[in-house]
Amino acid sequence: MGPLQSTHAVPTDRRRVLGRVALIIAVVSAALLALSFVIDLDGAERGLIFAVIPLVPAVAAxxxxxxxxxxxxxxxLYEDGIAHVFGGVRRSWAWDQVQAIDVAERVGYTEADCTVRFTDGNLLYFSGSTENSRVIIGVLTRHCVDAGREPLRARHKGRTAAFLGGVTLISGGVAAWGYLDGPTVFxxxxxVPAVLSLILLISVLVTGRR
Known part of the structure; x- marks a missing residue:
C-alpha cells in the first residue's frame, strides 16, 4: 500500500438516521398495538397484536x-491504495481495484457523498460529512482515471425502494380488501407490514444522496 498519506474520520450520522427510523417504527408499532385494544372490528382487531413483533427489535435498535x-x-489514503477501518476491522484495496466511482453532490452543501465499487464486489460509501471528503474524492479521481462513473448508490436505493414499495402495495391491498369485504384477523x-414498509420506503426516498 505504500506510505500513509492521510486519515479521514467518518462521523456517526448514519447511526443517528437509522436510530431515528427505528424510533419511528417503534412508536408506530406501539400505536398499532394500542389501537388493537381500542377499536372494535368484531374480533378482527386482534390482528394488530402482530405489531409487537417489530416493536421489540425496533426499540432495541x-x-x-x-x-x-x-x-x-x-x-x-495510501500512496498505492485506500483502506477502510471500521470497529477495528480493516479492509484495503489498491488503486487498480477501483472499478467504479459515484460522486453525488449534496444540494445546498459544499461537500459530496461518494460510493466506490471495487473489483472484488465490495462497496465503500462515505458521506459529505466525512472529514475532508473532497480530498478523498480528489485522490480517487486522480488515481483511478479508468474507473467507471456509475450511479451506484442510486441503483441500490432504487432496488430497495422497489422492494419496499411492493411490500406496501401487496400488504396494503390485502388489508384494504379485507376491510371492505369484512375484516378478518389476517x-x-x-x-402492520403495510404501515411499517411505507415508513421505511419514505425514509429511503427522503434520506441519503440527492
Missing part, C-alpha cells in the same frame, strides 16, 4: 443506535 457510541470508522394483521 433505537436505544443502541441513539444512545450507545458506535465503533470508530476511518478512511485511510387482513387486519396485513396493515
Amino acid at each position: 433505537a436505544v443502541v443506535l441513539l444512545l450507545k457510541a458506535g465503533p470508530s470508522e476511518v478512511i485511510e 387482513t387486519v394483521a396485513c396493515a
Whole structure:
C-alpha cells in the first residue's frame, strides 16, 4: 500500500438516521398495538397484536443506535491504495481495484457523498460529512482515471425502494380488501407490514444522496 498519506474520520450520522427510523417504527408499532385494544372490528382487531413483533427489535435498535457510541470508522489514503477501518476491522484495496466511482453532490452543501465499487464486489460509501471528503474524492479521481462513473448508490436505493414499495402495495391491498369485504384477523394483521414498509420506503426516498 505504500506510505500513509492521510486519515479521514467518518462521523456517526448514519447511526443517528437509522436510530431515528427505528424510533419511528417503534412508536408506530406501539400505536398499532394500542389501537388493537381500542377499536372494535368484531374480533378482527386482534390482528394488530402482530405489531409487537417489530416493536421489540425496533426499540432495541433505537436505544443502541441513539444512545450507545458506535465503533470508530476511518478512511485511510495510501500512496498505492485506500483502506477502510471500521470497529477495528480493516479492509484495503489498491488503486487498480477501483472499478467504479459515484460522486453525488449534496444540494445546498459544499461537500459530496461518494460510493466506490471495487473489483472484488465490495462497496465503500462515505458521506459529505466525512472529514475532508473532497480530498478523498480528489485522490480517487486522480488515481483511478479508468474507473467507471456509475450511479451506484442510486441503483441500490432504487432496488430497495422497489422492494419496499411492493411490500406496501401487496400488504396494503390485502388489508384494504379485507376491510371492505369484512375484516378478518389476517387482513387486519396485513396493515402492520403495510404501515411499517411505507415508513421505511419514505425514509429511503427522503434520506441519503440527492
